[in-house]
Amino acid sequence: MPYAEALLQTRVLDKKCSQVVGIAIPHEKRVKRNATRLRLPLLIAALLCFQSVYPQHTRTFSPRKVQVRFVHSPYADYLFYLLYRNTNDFSSVAQAVPLDAIPTAGGPISLSEVVASSKIKDYRNIYPLLKDYRKPTGLVIFKPMPKILGYGKTLPSYESLISIVRQGESSYPKFLELWEKEVAPQEQKSIEAWQKQNAQCVPLERLQELERVRFPFPSLDVGAIAFHFSGSNNTSPTGVYTRLFDKPNLAFTLGHEATHLIVNKYVGYNWTRHPRAAEAIDAVKKLGGNDFDIEESLCLFMQVTLPQECGDTSKAARVSSQLNDV
Numbered sequence: 279m280p281y282a283e284a285l286l287q288t289r290v291l292d293k294k295c296s297q298v299v300g301i302a303i304p305h306e307k308r309v310k311r312n313a314t315r316l317r318l319p320l321l322i323a324a325l326l327c328f329q330s331v332y333p334q335h336t337r338t339f340s341p342r343k344v345q346v347r348f349v350h351s352p353y354a355d356y357l358f359y360l361l362y363r364n365t366n367d368f369s370s371v372a373q374a375v376p377l378d379a380i381p382t383a384g385g386p387i388s389l390s391e392v393v394a395s396s397k398i399k400d401y402r403n404i405y406p407l408l409k410d411y412r413k414p415t416g417l418v419i420f421k422p423m424p425k426i427l428g429y430g431k432t433l434p435s436y437e438s439l440i441s442i443v444r445q446g447e448s449s450y451p452k453f454l455e456l457w458e459k460e461v462a463p464q465e466q467k468s469i470e471a472w473q474k475q476n477a478q479c480v481p482l483e484r485l486q487e488l489e490r491v492r493f494p495f496p497s498l499d500v501g502a503i504a505f506h507f508s509g510s511n512n513t514s515p516t517g518v519y520t521r522l523f524d525k526p527n528l529a530f531t532l533g534h535e536a537t538h539l540i541v542n543k544y545v546g547y548n549w550t551r552h553p554r555a556a557e558a559i560d561a562v563k564k565l566g567g568n569d570f571d572i573e574e575s576l577c578l579f580m581q582v583t584l585p586q587e588c589g590d591t592s593k594a595a596r597v598s599s600q601l602n603d604v
């Protein structure tokens with residue numbers, strides 16, 4: 279794709295990033311306001327990043343063969359409903375399983391994603407997974423492995439989380455009935471489409487070739503979570519997670535979320551150590567942005583580029599234009 283066109287698509291997507299990247303909604307609203315002022319610094323920053331993105335044929339590169347596992351879980355969906363009351367296309371759940379008396383969590387945490395990858399079989403198995411929130415020192419813990427605990431600016435208290443999960447326990451069986459009937463078939467449909475796309479294109483290998491950076495993990499979970507705000511990722515368990523779309527597109531999800539993992543500063547390619555990264559970050563900071571704006575622009579770019587690499591036409595990539603019209 280011509281470079282200018284790619285940047286244009288990135289910018290168009292950036293305007294509606296909150297539709298695509300739910301975990302960054304407050305941050306993206308600020309970026310949206312500053313979109314015009316940030317355009318040039320982001321372009322400079324993207325240039326730095328794209329030194330890695332565009333293939334350099336003078337060197338050989340072999341992508342890591344990553345074991346991809348597709349997962350979904352009623353507990354993961356229920357937690358998006360219980361913790362945040364998010365329902366997406368399944369708004370009837372509010373009548374079928376009312377939770378009005380239970381407060382919501384103060385900010386997004388990674389519990390649902392961890393649950394999806396843990397494949398738990400009993401509601402009581404959620405409680406041990408909350409132990410990381412007992413005395414956290416930040417949004418990320420580092421031992422035994424780096425793990426993202428939350429996606430907002432702060433974490434809800436352990437006491438509030440355990441209280442919400444306890445209060446939600448009695449309503450879970452009713453939710454499960456609805457999930458098995460209405461939600462699971464939709465998630466299974468997405469997973470089947472992803473499996474075909476993975477076999478046809480192997481998008482995670484294509485992504486590594488485009489970025490010329492090896493994926494930092496030997497395996498990756500891809501989670502279908504119908505009640506998810508949008509998309510997210512975590513380093514432990516290693517996974518990317520997404521809401522459902524009318525047209526399942528594995529390359530779209532991996533282009534964005536797996537790029538976040540590839541450039542994760544704790545376990546992946548820490549692009550902020552690039553010789554010219556400080557220059558780019560300074561330019562963005564002067565206009566009210568930060569280094570995450572640069573990373574996010576790269577991810578938005580790759581969520582368009584990777585599907586095209588896997589055969590999507592430019593017409594199919596018009597998802598960006600549709601989002602811009604919302």
Ligand SMILES: [Zn+2]
Pocket residue numbers: 299302534538574577
């Ligand atoms: Zn993102």
